[in-house]
Structure formats: structure tokens, C-alpha cells
Amino acid sequence: MLxxxxxxxxxxxxxxQIINQNAHDTDLMFDYRHAxxxxxxxxxxxxxxxxxxxLYVDEIGLTNPIGVKKDTQKVTMLYxxxxxxxxxxxxxxxxxxxxxxxxxxxxxxxIPALRTQLNFAFTVLAGDNLGSNDxxxxxxxxxxxxxxxxxxxxxxQRLIPLSQISHPHRTIDRHDNLVQQVIxxxxxxxxxxxLDVSPFSKLIGVCSQILLAMIKEASTxxxxxxxxxxxxxxxxxxxxxxxxxxxxxx
Numbered sequence: 001m002l003x004x005x006x007x008x009x010x011x012x013x014x015x016x017q018i019i020n021q022n023a024h025d026t027d028l029m030f031d032y033r034h035a036x037x038x039x040x041x042x043x044x045x046x047x048x049x050x051x052x053x054x055l056y057v058d059e060i061g062l063t064n065p066i067g068v069k070k071d072t073q074k075v076t077m078l079y080x081x082x083x084x085x086x087x088x089x090x091x092x093x094x095x096x097x098x099x100x101x102x103x104x105x106x107x108x109x110x111i112p113a114l115r116t117q118l119n120f121a122f123t124v125l126a127g128d129n130l131g132s133n134d135x136x137x138x139x140x141x142x143x144x145x146x147x148x149x150x151x152x153x154x155x156x157q158r159l160i161p162l163s164q165i166s167h168p169h170r171t172i173d174r175h176d177n178l179v180q181q182v183i184x185x186x187x188x189x190x191x192x193x194x195l196d197v198s199p200f201s202k203l204i205g206v207c208s209q210i211l212l213a214m215i216k217e218a219s220t221x222x223x224x225x226x227x228x229x230x231x232x233x234x235x236x237x238x239x240x241x242x243x244x245x246x247x248x249x250x
Contacts, residue, residue, distance in 0.1 A: 007085070014086045015051070031083070054081045094199030102204050122204060137179065137198040139190045146193035161230060 002008055018030050029035055032052065038044045044052070056079040101122060108119040127135065134140055136149055144155045151167040168174075178194040179201075185191070218224045 051084050098203050137196045
């Protein structure tokens, strides 16, 4: 990453900008370096110009079991971030990921030991609501505005059954138009739930709406009616942190 001259230049400029800001307003804390704890840090107290990085640990579930076995199939993920890089650089990391994934799909990988060419196809991007909104370029909160990625429902209408109200569905053309308007505005203004272009917008492949397709198939085959699905959703016991962001009725 730091071998890229462009990234290195942005890193140095951002670092110097933060230092200069603190020099003009010493009573303000712009990052961790300006905290009292930083002066006790074993490295920063001797090398205050050190670049600093952060680690983040989280567990992801590979399946979605219910009950006592919910924690048996998890993988611990360790993330790191070079904190002195501005947020604008994050898109560059996604660009390289998208390029690699697209190359994987268009060229595949030849395995010499097997003398076989393996081909790949991207199908699904899975994530929770906040993560999916973030990676999709939508607003990063679910408690106001047009929070849904599939239609233009407003937060105030979330508990009204769809049998009593209708909302325009998000289409590719309509979404692309909103994204272009947001780009032209060049502000942090959220337009109908759209905040920015998705960093995965150039990724080859289609993320199917699997959950919606499963619900529709269950209803078609008379396994569960929409009314029964809605009843289960409404009677589901949400945890304390999830109560403010209950899903809408079907």
C-alpha cells in the first residue's frame, strides 16, 4: 500500500494537516496523539511523529443456527487500519478488491498441481443491515428517512403492512440517477436514502435478493402465507439494542 506514491503523498499531507491544526488550536484534540494517554505511550512519547494503526476484532457466523449451537460455527476476523489515512483513500482499497474479484471471474486460476483451470462467479454479498447499507452507498442509519435498500419506504411507515400501503421499488436506473445527483451535489447530503456510489459498483456479478425470493417461494408453495410470516415477524422478541430498528411488516 505504501509503495503507491499517490497513497504515500496523501498520507503525509493528512498527517501534516492534523499536526498544523493542533498547533493552531492546542486546546482541541484532533486524534489520539493529542490525548494525555498518548504522552504515556511507550512509542509515541519518544517518537511523536510515528504513524499509528488500529486493530479491530470481530466474530462472524458462517451459518445461522438458533439456540445453544449459535456460537459453534464462527470465525474470528482481525482487521487493521492505518489511522492517518483520510477516509477518501478507503475507496482505493475497494478498487483493488474489485479488480481482483473481477480478474478471478474473467480469468480464473490455473492450479499446476491439478493441471486444472478453476473458474469463479460472484453471486452473493452477505452482511447485516448497517454493513450492507454502508457497502451499498446508502445512509448509515436505520432510524429515519428512506432506510430500505429495496424500496422507498419512509421510517415513519415501517410498521404499516404492505397490504395497506405501497412504495416504489428501487430500480437500477432510478438508483443510478440518484447516485449521479449525489455526486453532482458533492456534499454529505442524503438523497432518498442514497449517500454515495457503492465501492462495489464495478464488480461483475449480481447479488440476488435471496431472502425475498425465499419468502415469495414459500408463499407460492403454500408453505407459509405472507400473513403467517408477518405474524412471526411481529411476535419476534428483539434484543435491547435491536428494538429501535425493528424490520417493517411484510
